[in-house]
Amino acid sequence: MSLLDWFYEALASLGLRQKEAKMLFMGLDNAGKTTLLRMLKHERLVLHQPTLFPTSEELSIGKIKFRAFDLGGRLIARTAWPNYYAKVDAVVYLVDACDKKRFVESKRVLDALLSDEALAKVPFLVLGNKIDIPHAASEDELRYHLGLTDFTTGKGKLNLADQAVRPLEVFMCSVVRKMGYGEGFKWMSQYIKY
Ligand SMILES: Nc1nc2c(ncn2[C@@H]2O[C@H](COP(=O)(O)OP(=O)(O)OP(=O)(O)O)[C@@H](O)[C@H]2O)c(=O)[nH]1
Numbered sequence: 001m002s003l004l005d006w007f008y009e010a011l012a013s014l015g016l017r018q019k020e021a022k023m024l025f026m027g028l029d030n031a032g033k034t035t036l037l038r039m040l041k042h043e044r045l046v047l048h049q050p051t052l053f054p055t056s057e058e059l060s061i062g063k064i065k066f067r068a069f070d071l072g073g074r075l076i077a078r079t080a081w082p083n084y085y086a087k088v089d090a091v092v093y094l095v096d097a098c099d100k101k102r103f104v105e106s107k108r109v110l111d112a113l114l115s116d117e118a119l120a121k122v123p124f125l126v127l128g129n130k131i132d133i134p135h136a137a138s139e140d141e142l143r144y145h146l147g148l149t150d151f152t153t154g155k156g157k158l159n160l161a162d163q164a165v166r167p168l169e170v171f172m173c174s175v176v177r178k179m180g181y182g183e184g185f186k187w188m189s190q191y192i193k194y
């Protein structure tokens with residue numbers, strides 16, 4: 001634990017600081033992670049460059065305060081991802097639902113995350129983005145290509161008494177049209193402990 005983490009924990013234990021849930025935005029480059037984060041933060045589209053260095057934002061979704069980390073999806077940026085895996089409360093994994101040529105690559109990256117010991121049990125919200133574009137994959141198609149058909153846990157509330165199961169679900173969205181992701185975050189929030 002770094003000194004800064006220790007300091008925040010100490011403040012939290014004294015009740016001086018409201019605890020933030022830690023959320024990671026991951027997925028291939030161009031999936032729409034930064035667009036989504038800016039939309040959640042500023043409620044509008046903000047022009048930006050591809051993400052080279054991780055950034056983070058404080059977000060409030062419902063009653064939960066999040067610290068959301070925007071991790072760039074380019075190959076070189078992905079090498080930094082594991083530095084962020086400690087004490088994660090939720091992963092938001094974005095996929096460009098129109099970029100069918102890259103589903104295989106996206107699946108490979110997602111599979112690696114799902115089998116990473118450091119992220120075991122962490123809820124995964126998979127967002128199929130850009131459904132405003134006519135040839136976007138359907139939810140079932142995306143589920144199939146990502147190999148999730150038998151692994152999603154349902155859009156209702158999962159009984160977490162069964163500790164072996166990790167909440168995992170696919171929601172389709174269009175960040176630019178501000179649709180779809182709200183349901184996803186609502187679903188995810190059920191599994192955040194504070
Ligand atoms: N049509 C459409 N385009 C979108 C949507 N969301 C994002 N985009 C576009 O997709 C492109 C990439 O978006 P970014 O948010 O930069 O992608 P990113 O995942 O942050 O990419 P990296 O930073 O390289 O990892 C931008 O041109 C966005 O305007 C959407 O819902 N629909």
Ligand SMILES: [Mg+2]
Nearest residue numbers: 033034050051
């Ligand atoms: Mg980005």
